Amino acid sequence: xxxxxxxxIAEREGKRFPSKTYTSIVLEPAYNHAKQNFTEAMIQIHYAxxxxxxxxxxxEKEEAKKIAAAVRSIDIDELKSSSYDSRFEDLFFQVxxxxxxxxxxxxxxxxxxxxxxxxxxALYRMTLRKKITELMNSGLQLRKTFIELTxxxxxxxxxxxxxxxxxxxxxxxxxxxxxxxxxxxxxxRLAAAxxxxxxxxxxxxxxxxxxxxxxxxxxxxxxGFEEMIDNAWDAVAGADYIAETASAxxxxxxxxxxSIQDFLLWGTQEFGVFTLSAPYVQISSIMPxxxxxxxxxxxxxxxxxxxxxxxxxxxxxHNTPFGDIVDTEDDMQPYMWKAIETLEGIYRLLSSxxxxxxxxxxxxxxxxxxxxxxxxxxxxTMVRVDRLSFRQAHHVVSSTVKALIEKGSGSLQALTxxxxxxxxxxxxxxxxxxxxxxxxNCLSPKYFVDIRSLEGGPCPERMRETIKIRNEEQTAWxxxxxxxxxxxxxxxxxxxxxxNEWRAEDE
Numbered sequence: 001x002x003x004x005x006x007x008x009i010a011e012r013e014g015k016r017f018p019s020k021t022y023t024s025i026v027l028e029p030a031y032n033h034a035k036q037n038f039t040e041a042m043i044q045i046h047y048a049x050x051x052x053x054x055x056x057x058x059x060e061k062e063e064a065k066k067i068a069a070a071v072r073s074i075d076i077d078e079l080k081s082s083s084y085d086s087r088f089e090d091l092f093f094q095v096x097x098x099x100x101x102x103x104x105x106x107x108x109x110x111x112x113x114x115x116x117x118x119x120x121x122a123l124y125r126m127t128l129r130k131k132i133t134e135l136m137n138s139g140l141q142l143r144k145t146f147i148e149l150t151x152x153x154x155x156x157x158x159x160x161x162x163x164x165x166x167x168x169x170x171x172x173x174x175x176x177x178x179x180x181x182x183x184x185x186x187x188x189r190l191a192a193a194x195x196x197x198x199x200x201x202x203x204x205x206x207x208x209x210x211x212x213x214x215x216x217x218x219x220x221x222x223x224g225f226e227e228m229i230d231n232a233w234d235a236v237a238g239a240d241y242i243a244e245t246a247s248a249x250x251x252x253x254x255x256x257x258x259s260i261q262d263f264l265l266w267g268t269q270e271f272g273v274f275t276l277s278a279p280y281v282q283i284s285s286i287m288p289x290x291x292x293x294x295x296x297x298x299x300x301x302x303x304x305x306x307x308x309x310x311x312x313x314x315x316x317x318h319n320t321p322f323g324d325i326v327d328t329e330d331d332m333q334p335y336m337w338k339a340i341e342t343l344e345g346i347y348r349l350l351s352s353x354x355x356x357x358x359x360x361x362x363x364x365x366x367x368x369x370x371x372x373x374x375x376x377x378x379x380x381t382m383v384r385v386d387r388l389s390f391r392q393a394h395h396v397v398s399s400t401v402k403a404l405i406e407k408g409s410g411s412l413q414a415l416t417x418x419x420x421x422x423x424x425x426x427x428x429x430x431x432x433x434x435x436x437x438x439x440x441n442c443l444s445p446k447y448f449v450d451i452r453s454l455e456g457g458p459c460p461e462r463m464r465e466t467i468k469i470r471n472e473e474q475t476a477w478x479x480x481x482x483x484x485x486x487x488x489x490x491x492x493x494x495x496x497x498x499x500n501e502w503r504a505e506d507e
Contacts, residue, residue: 018086028084030330034091035080037337041126042095042119046071047495048222049114049202052215058113063106065502070103072499090330092116113203113210117236117324121201122223124333128245129488131340132194135249136481138347139187140474145351146180147470149173154460157445158273158364159373166373169445172359174458180470182255187477189248194484197241200225204235207324224491239317239328242336249339250310256346257303260296267293272363277356295353299346306346309339368445370411372401377451378420381442385433392428399423412443 003011013019018027050067053059059067074095088094099107153172160170200223203209203216209232220228229235266273276293284290312335320327368374375397382393400423404414417439421431434442441447453459 018089023084023086026331027086027089031084031091033330033334033337035082037127038091038123039076039079041123042091043071043074043076044126044223044492044495045119045122045202046099046110047499048219050110051222051495051498052218053109053112055218056213056215058212058214059109061502063109065506066103067099067107067110068499068502070099070107072503073102074098092119113205113212113214115204115206115236117206118201118204118232120329121204121236124329125197125199125201125225125241126223127333128242128336129194129198131337131344132190132197132245133481133485133488135340135344135347136187136190136194138344138351139183139190139252140477140481142347142351143180143183143187143477144474145355146176146183147467147474149176149354150180150463150470151467153359154463156359156361156364157368157449159368159371166371168373168376169368169371169448170458171449171460171463172364173460173463177463177466177470179259183252184473184477186248186252186255189251190245191480193241193245193248195226196244198225198484199227199229199241201229201235204229204232207236208232222491222495224488226487233323236324237322239320242328242332243314243317246310246313246336246339249336249343250307250314253303253306253310253339253343256350257300257307260300260303260350263296264293264300267296272360274360275358276353277358280353280356295349299350302342302346306339306343309335309342313339365445370413371445372405372412372415374412374443374445374448375401375415377442377448378415378439381434381438382424382432385438386424386428388428396420396424396427396432399427415439415443 013021047068050059050064050071054061054064079091079095085094088097096107096111099110150173153176156172157169158172158175159166160168160174200216200220202219202223203214216228229238263274265271267276276291276295280293280295281291282294284292313332316327316332316335379390379393379397382388382396383390386393388396397420400415400420403423404419417432417434417436420434420439424430424432449458449460451459453462455462
């Protein structure tokens with residue numbers, strides 16, 4: 001007799017939890033992510049919670065020592081290399097089973113006033129804060145690279161572009177300083193996200209805290225959290241900590257992607273801005289002359305993947321109920337980790353690419369000398385010398401350039417005082433008072449850059465003052481990161497000190 005569809009599914013999937021397909025697409029991937037990312041943090045939470053239970057007289061110290069010994073016996077490397085066991089729903093239950101096997105039923109007291117809910121959120125936050133600090137570290141290294149490149153290229157004159165067209169002379173230092181400041185804002189957003197992430201959910205239990213008189217603040221300190229999530233419902237339901245991180249990481253990728261696009265364009269033979277070092281280019285399989293900038297190409301593609309993974313995080317959170325729910329947990333977290341890890345790698349790669357490239361300074365300078373991009377200063381100078389309104393001066397210069405281009409004179413060298421005066425007389429009724437020396441000055445890209453010494457301008461002297469400030473900021477940022485990592489290190493040390501003291505008492 002032919003089996004019904006229901007019978008076929010039951011035979012294929014099994015009749016007990018978890019089904020074969022549910023295991024393969026949900027539980028097993030979640031377990032694999034958890035064992036690699038949560039194991040150390042889970043051990044630390046076990047210790048911290050146990051220390052607090054003893055201090056609050058909720059667990060006898062002698063029992064706690066046995067539980068601590070069982071926790072200590074967990075082989076982290078073995079756990080990380082283990083395969084999913086369908087007898088246990090997830091890593092938490094597998095570890096709990098191992099502890100009860102080693103310490104007996106008393107190990108169950110480790111779960112007094114604690115739920116997978118508050119513990120799970122703590123695990124997510126502890127994992128995420130570590131990844132943010134790693135990203136911040138690489139981001140600060142890239143920022144240092146930008147500052148070094150700014151210092152190196154204060155006198156590297158180039159044309160700046162607006163609307164993809166030649167606009168005004170500036171310097172490569174000016175561009176890298178702009179990248180420094182954009183990256184700084186990215187770091188500020190990541191630092192703000194870190195503060196949101198680094199808050200303790202422990203003690204919230206499932207939803208409403210507990211009738212046991214636990215000390216939430218003590219566990220917070222032992223786990224290196226700088227704040228506590230006050231409302232227990234918010235502690236297990238709030239997912240904005242990961243959404244804020246996703247938004248900060250996404251914007252960082254979008255910001256950097258704009259410059260990556262510039263670098264790809266500038267690396268063409270037509271632009272000739274720089275030549276990449278050999279480790280970062282790839283030859284063609286058929287064209288011997290090719291030096292493909294694949295390192296930059298991959299960065300552009302991977303930055304798009306960062307934007308996509310972070311968008312996945314935001315969409316998975318969208319319209320979910322405000323409570324403990326899987327949408328914001330095991331399935332979502334890996335997308336956030338992947339985005340951070342990819343961006344962190346791009347920061348390191350870009351720093352190496354930029355610090356080893358060769359900039360073609362002569363090409364950039366000659367292009368600037370020949371370009372009509374210099375003529376904004378000609379209009380400015382006519383305002384100062386000829387007492388014209390800026391609109392009049394703009395009209396004179398615009399007409400002059402337009403006429404030269406129409407005659408096929410596409411170089412700035414064709415703009416002489418005689419040519420300028422033809423249009424000055426026609427438009428304002430008199431010749432310009434400019435001398436040949438003044439005209440030559442205001443058509444010089446170096447002069448153009450040198451007199452733009454206002455705050456934020458490309459003048460080398462101004463840029464060197466800016467570099468000093470950016471270096472001071474760098475020191476402050478590195479101090480911030482050192483402080484955060486030190487807090488985490490001290491909390492780890494405190495937990496281990498107490499556990500070691502317990503162990504020593506029995507030796």
